[in-house]
Every structure is written in structure tokens, then in C-alpha cells.
Amino acid sequence: xxxxxxxxxxxxxxxxxxxxxxxxxxxxxxxxxxxxxxxxxxxxxxxxxxxxxxxxxxxxxxxxxxxxxxxxxxxxxxxxxxxxxxxxxxxxxxxxxxxxxxxxxxxxxxxxxxxxxxxxxxxxxxxxxxxxxxxxxxxxxxxxxxxxxxxxxxxxxxxxxxxxxxxxxxxxxxxxxxxxxxxxxxxxxxxxxxxxxxxxxxxxxxxxxxxxxxxxxxxxxxxxxxxxxxxxxxxxxxxxxxxxxxxxxxxxxxxxxxxxxxxxxxxxxxxxxxxxxxxxxxxxxxxxxxxxxxxxxxxxxxxxxxxxxxxxxxxxxxxxxxxxxxxxxxxxxxxxxxxxxxxxxxxxxxxxxxxxxxx
Amino acid sequence: xxxxxxxxxxxxxxxxxxxxxxxxxxxxxxxxxxxxxxxxxxxxxxxxxxxxxxxxxxxxxxxxxxxxxxxxxxxxxxxxxxxxxxxxxxxxxxxxxxxxxxxxxxxxxxxxxxxxxxxxxxxxxxxxxxxxxxxxxxxxxxxxxxxxxxxxxxxxxxxxxxxxxxxxxxxxxxxxxxxxxxxxxxxxxxxxxxxxxxxxxxxxxxxxxxxxxxxxxxxxxxxxxxxxxxxxxxxxxxxxxxxxxxxxxxxxxxxxxxxxxxxxxxxx
Ligand SMILES: Nc1ncnc2c1ncn2[C@@H]1O[C@H](COP(=O)(O)OP(=O)(O)O)[C@@H](O)[C@H]1O
Ligand SMILES: [Mg+2]
Numbered sequence: 001x002x003x004x005x006x007x008x009x010x011x012x013x014x015x016x017x018x019x020x021x022x023x024x025x026x027x028x029x030x031x032x033x034x035x036x037x038x039x040x041x042x043x044x045x046x047x048x049x050x051x052x053x054x055x056x057x058x059x060x061x062x063x064x065x066x067x068x069x070x071x072x073x074x075x076x077x078x079x080x081x082x083x084x085x086x087x088x089x090x091x092x093x094x095x096x097x098x099x100x101x102x103x104x105x106x107x108x109x110x111x112x113x114x115x116x117x118x119x120x121x122x123x124x125x126x127x128x129x130x131x132x133x134x135x136x137x138x139x140x141x142x143x144x145x146x147x148x149x150x151x152x153x154x155x156x157x158x159x160x161x162x163x164x165x166x167x168x169x170x171x172x173x174x175x176x177x178x179x180x181x182x183x184x185x186x187x188x189x190x191x192x193x194x195x196x197x198x199x200x201x202x203x204x205x206x207x208x209x210x211x212x213x214x215x216x217x218x219x220x221x222x223x224x225x226x227x228x229x230x231x232x233x234x235x236x237x238x239x240x241x242x243x244x245x246x247x248x249x250x251x252x253x254x255x256x257x258x259x260x261x262x263x264x265x266x267x268x269x270x271x272x273x274x275x276x277x278x279x280x281x282x283x284x285x286x287x288x289x290x291x292x293x294x295x296x297x298x299x300x301x302x303x304x305x306x307x308x309x310x311x312x313x314x315x316x317x318x319x320x321x322x323x324x325x326x327x328x329x330x331x332x333x334x335x336x337x338x339x340x341x342x343x344x345x346x347x348x349x350x351x352x353x354x355x356x357x358x359x
Numbered sequence: 360x361x362x363x364x365x366x367x368x369x370x371x372x373x374x375x376x377x378x379x380x381x382x383x384x385x386x387x388x389x390x391x392x393x394x395x396x397x398x399x400x401x402x403x404x405x406x407x408x409x410x411x412x413x414x415x416x417x418x419x420x421x422x423x424x425x426x427x428x429x430x431x432x433x434x435x436x437x438x439x440x441x442x443x444x445x446x447x448x449x450x451x452x453x454x455x456x457x458x459x460x461x462x463x464x465x466x467x468x469x470x471x472x473x474x475x476x477x478x479x480x481x482x483x484x485x486x487x488x489x490x491x492x493x494x495x496x497x498x499x500x501x502x503x504x505x506x507x508x509x510x511x512x513x514x515x516x517x518x519x520x521x522x523x524x525x526x527x528x529x530x531x532x533x534x535x536x537x538x539x540x541x542x543x544x545x546x547x548x549x550x551x552x553x554x555x556x557x558x559x560x561x562x563x564x565x566x567x568x569x570x571x572x573x574x575x576x577x578x579x580x581x582x583x584x585x586x587x588x589x590x591x592x593x594x595x596x597x598x599x600x601x602x603x604x605x606x607x608x609x610x611x612x613x614x615x616x617x618x619x620x621x622x623x624x625x626x627x
Contacts, residue, residue: 193475211449211451217462358408
């Protein structure tokens with residue numbers, strides 16, 4: 001098991017290095033315009049966000065809609081930290097110092113978002129279904145409104161009741177090369193998390209929370225854990241976003257943003273990280289690619305969504321994961337290790353109210 | 360004398376005005392197999408729900424190896440040592456057979472969150488070990504060749520067996536089986552019977568069995584408790600129960616009704 005996994009890890013990283021190599025070549029030779037680089041940056045941020053939302057919405061099966069709020073916490077935290085470090089002249093300078101400052105701040109943003117994830121998750125996850133959707137949406141909005149009014153984040157103070165200024169002057173020290181690896185490491189960590197006892201427990205809870213309790217799982221603990229991990233990576237995405245965009249306004253972390261990422265999860269497949277990656281790339285790039293159709297592009301975006309949902313209700317990949325190793329094996333005509341694994345997309349029957357009466 | 364594995368004293372619960380279970384008493388010793396029977400709606404499943412922390416008793420108490428279990432949540436009861444199966448099978452349908460069992464080894468994992476994220480040696484060691492343990496368990500039920508199947512794709516009889524295997528993975532001292540033979544054909548029932556015997560030999564655990572198939576109950580149970588409308592109407596050896604007029608009356612009186620209710624349950 002370990003050997004096999006090691007092999008595919010190595011293969012995956014070889015592929016990633018090749019992709020990274022291509023990226024470097026394209027950037028250094030000037031083939032990629034700043035505009036395209038910007039799109040790539042947005043893709044990386046969306047990938048982290050979509051995967052993080054997939055943990056709660058897909059794997060845990062709880063419709064939580066506050067993702068952008070936690071992204072906001074990460075963004076503002078990271079921005080304040082790099083600002084503070086800059087004014088104290090710590091780790092300032094092109095290249096390594098700036099990058100290190102960016103990484104430290106982003107990590108801190110993730111940690112603070114995770115802490116808020118615990119605080120919000122404990123009360124919110126007592127609810128489920130549409131109730132959970134509404135309460136997380138509410139928490140997301142609370143976060144946004146609080147940020148909007150905090151004076152040190154550019155707000156006018158709570159007594160004013162109207163939106164203040166954006167937080168400006170954030171060092172734009174998110175380098176595409178670095179962000180690429182931040183994205184890779186984030187996705188890899190979410191993958192190892194899901195493929196561990198923690199992930200199994202989370203998927204088991206989605207299938208049947210009563211059976212999960214009856215198997216000795218502390219359902220509340222795992223739900224809050226999933227929500228926390230998800231919030232952490234949303235915070236990381238926020239940290240990256242802040243140092244790419246350079247100025248923050250609370251309005252960009254509203255519920256519409258949260259919905260956008262949940263759409264990516266649904267589009268790619270609830271319970272497939274590779275699905276989320278593909279969805280994040282296509283749904284971030286699609287509106288840009290369709291720019292020449294100007295006003296019609298959002299229409300095209302919606303149509304694309306509807307087509308996928310009609311013909312593939314479980315999303316592009318369902319719960320299937322694309323594996324480079326498996327692809328290579330197939331190309332070389334090797335047998336797959338688990339041949340008799342029957343792939344079936346079983347929609348875990350949603351626990352209806354009746355279902356709660358334990359028989 | 361040893362403390363019994365399970366001791367329930369005056370256990371009762373009321374749903375609104377309805378006393379679903381009233382003054383339920385039972386003592387189960389190590390290695391014993393006790394049957395719990397009664398017509399449909401008698402309150403058997405409710406007894407299981409009380410014993411596993413799904414419901415909190417409104418009266419009485421129950422003890423596992425002498426420790427009071429009242430007020431514990433479901434997973435705490437399981438960790439203390441009471442595992443169960445469900446009348447309507449509850450598997451992790453989208454997961455593989457192997458994963459279903461591995462999940463229930465919850466208490467055997469030693470690795471922590473950081474080990475999982477960074478795949479530390481402890482992660483590999485535990486995963487490997489528990490996978491082997493799970494396959495050992497599946498072997499008892501002749502399911503090891505189906506380890507990679509999605510649980511929902513198993514035939515009904517095997518799903519029942521998988522649910523028992525999953526319960527065993529929790530490392531319990533007392534196993535509660537809620538109508539394990541329901542919906543099984545005679546071959547599957549016979550197979551189940553031999554599985555139960557193997558489990559008892561291998562693990563020496565105590566079992567409390569709810570079963571409608573009277574011939575099965577009479578064959579394997581050492582003692583039987585009969586409840587009707589939540590009240591215990593008889594207890595004793597299988598032979599005594601079979602001849603008890605109260606039991607016969609309860610079953611005969613409820614017989615037609617029983618079939619009707621069974622049908623509605625299937626349809627639901
Ligand atoms: N959560 C509940 N709320 C109200 N009534 C319940 C509940 N659970 C069980 N009951 C009632 O308790 C009685 C016993 O049910 P049950 O234990 O399922 O019977 P059985 O012996 O067939 O397993 C039934 O009348 C049932 O309707
Ligand atoms: Mg029942």
C-alpha cells in the first residue's frame with residue numbers, strides 16, 4: 001500500500017514539476033501577458049477555495065454557505081500582518097524576504113480562519129440541511145459586516161452603519177510561482193486528510209450519521225473538524241487573494257462569492273477534489289475566455305452549468321478522482337490494482353425527517 | 360459471582376403519553392445469547408435504542424460491566440462496549456465494504472491529525488494494521504473477496520452480514536442484533552446462524568438478539584425475554600417460552616396485524 005502510494009506521489013510530483021516548468025518558460029519568455037497571469041492566479045485561488053468547500057459541502061455533505069467569510073478573515077488577517085511587518089521593516093525586500101513574509105502572513109490568516117471555523121462550527125453544525133445553509137450564510141454575512149465596520153480595517157466604525165473605505169496599500173507580494181506551490185501543497189494536504197481515518201469518518205457521516213455514531217464516531221467532533229479544515233484553507237486562499245489584489249473591500253466576501261465556490265464544488269462533483277480543481281479552473285477561466293461576447297458571457301456561464309447539471313447531476317466527476325498513475329497504467333496497458341472495484345455513484349440517501357426514527 | 364455484562368433495571372421510556380417500554384429488566388452474563396421477542400410494535404427496537412444511547416431512559420438505569428451508562432451519547436456507549444445492528448440496514452452505502460469496517464475500528468487508530476496530513480510513519484502503520492484486521496473480520500463472514508465492492512451493491516444477505524462485521528469492529532463486549540434474519544431466505548438464514556456461532560466462539564461476547572423467526576430464536580438462544588406493549592410478559596428457557604400461554608396469546612393475537620405492519624414497513 002505504502003509503496004504503491006509512494007510511486008503515485010512521485011508520478012504526481014513529476015507531472016507537477018513539468019507543469020511548473022512549462023509555466024516558468026511561458027512566463028519568462030513573455031508569452032503569457034500579465035492579464036493571463038492574473039487569470040492563472042485567480043485559478044489557483046479558486047482551486048484552493050473550491051477544494052476547501054468540497055470538504056464540508058461534498059465530503060461531509062453539509063450545505064455550508066459561509067466560505068467567503070472565512071476567506072475574508074484570512075485575507076484581512078494576512079494583509080494586516082504583512083502591513084505590520086512592512087512598517088516594522090521585517091522581511092522586506094524583493095524575492096525571498098517578501099515571499100517569506102507572504103507565506104507567514106497567509107499561514108496566520110489560515111489559522112485565524114480555522115479558529116473562527118471552530119467557533120462558528122460548534123453552534124452551526126447542530127443544524128442540518130437548509131437550516132445549516134441559512135445559518136452559515138448568516139455567519140458569513142456577519143463576518144463581512146463586522147469587517148466592513150472595523151475602523152482599523154478601513155471601516156467607519158459601527159455607529160456609522162455604512163460601508164467605509166477599502167483596505168489599501170497591501171504589498172502585492174503574491175508571486176505566481178509561489179502561489180502555484182501554495183495551491184499544490186493545499187490540495188495535497190486536503191487530499192491526504194480525506195484519505196485518512198478522518199476523511200473516512202467524514203464520508204461515513206455523510207452516508208448515515210446514526211450508523212456513524214453506532215460505529216463509535218463522535219459525529220459532532222468530525223463535523224466541526226471538517227468545517228475547521230475547510231475554513232483553514234479558505235483562509236489560506238484569502239491570504240493569497242489579498243496579496244495578489246493589493247486592496248480589500250469587505251463587499252467582495254459576501255454570500256454571492258460563497259455561492260460561486262459552492263457552484264464549483266457541485267459542478268466538479270461533490271466528493272472529488274480533482275473535480276473541484278477542474279471546475280475551479282474552467283469556471284474561473286470561462287468568463288474570461290468569453291469576454292469578447294461581453295454581456296452574454298454570464299449567460300454562457302449559466303448555460304454551461306445547466307448543461308452539466310442536467311446531463312450529469314452528480315457533477316463532472318461525481319466522486320471519481322482523476323489519477324495520473326492510473327492514466328499511465330492504462331496507457332502502458334497494465335492492469336489496474338483493484339480491478340473488481342465496482343464504481344457506482346451512490347447518492348447517499350439524504351436523511352429525511354422520517355429516517356431519524358431509528359429502527 | 361462475576362458482574363454481568365449487561366444489567367438493566369426498571370428501564371422505561373415514554374413518548375408523550377405512550378409508554379413504549381416499561382419496567383424492563385434484563386441480566387446478560389459473559390458469553391450468553393439472550394433472545395428478545397415480542398409482536399411488532401412491542402418495543403423491542405426501543406429497548407435497543409435505550410441501550411445504545413439513541414434515547415435516554417425516562418426511568419431506570421442500565422449498567423455495562425457494572426458501569427452506569429445513563430446519559431451517555433451513542434458513540435460513548437459504543438466506545439464503552441455496546442454495539443448494534445439496525446432493523447433497517449444502515450450501511451455507509453457509497454463506501455467500500457472494507458471502508459465500512461475500517462471506519463468502525465475508530466478506537467484502534469493511534470495516529471493524529473498531523474500524521475494524517477503529512478502521512479507520517481504512524482499513519483502507514485495504523486492504516487496497514489487496521490486494513491488487515493478488517494479483512495480478518497470480513498473473512499469470518501466470507502466477505503473478504505468483496506472488500507473493494509461498494510457496500511450498496513452487495514446482495515441483501517451480505518449487507519446484513521457486513522453490518523454485523525462493522526459492529527464487531529468496534530470491539531464491543533455486548534452485541535445487539537435487531538432482526539438480523541429479517542428478509543433473508545432459508546440459505547442465508549442458515550449461513551447467518553453459523554456466523555453467529557463463529558462469533559460467539561471467537562470473541563466470547565454476549566449477544567442480545569431480536570428476531571421474528573421463532574425457529575431461529577428457539578434454536579440458538581439460551582434464555583428468552585418476551586415483551587408486549589412495552590411490558591415484559593415472560594422470561595425463561597426457550598422450552599418454557601414456547602409453552603407459555605401468555606406468549607402464545609400475544610403472538611396469536613398479533614399475528615395478522617404483524618403481517619400487515621411488515622408490509623407497510625417494506626413500502627416505507
Ligand atoms: N421516537 C418515537 N416517538 C414516538 N413513538 C415511538 C418512537 N419510537 C418508537 N415509538 C413507538 O414505540 C412502540 C414500539 O416500537 P418499536 O420499538 O419499534 O417496536 P418493535 O418491537 O417492533 O421493534 C411503537 O408503538 C412505536 O410507534
Ligand atoms: Mg423493531
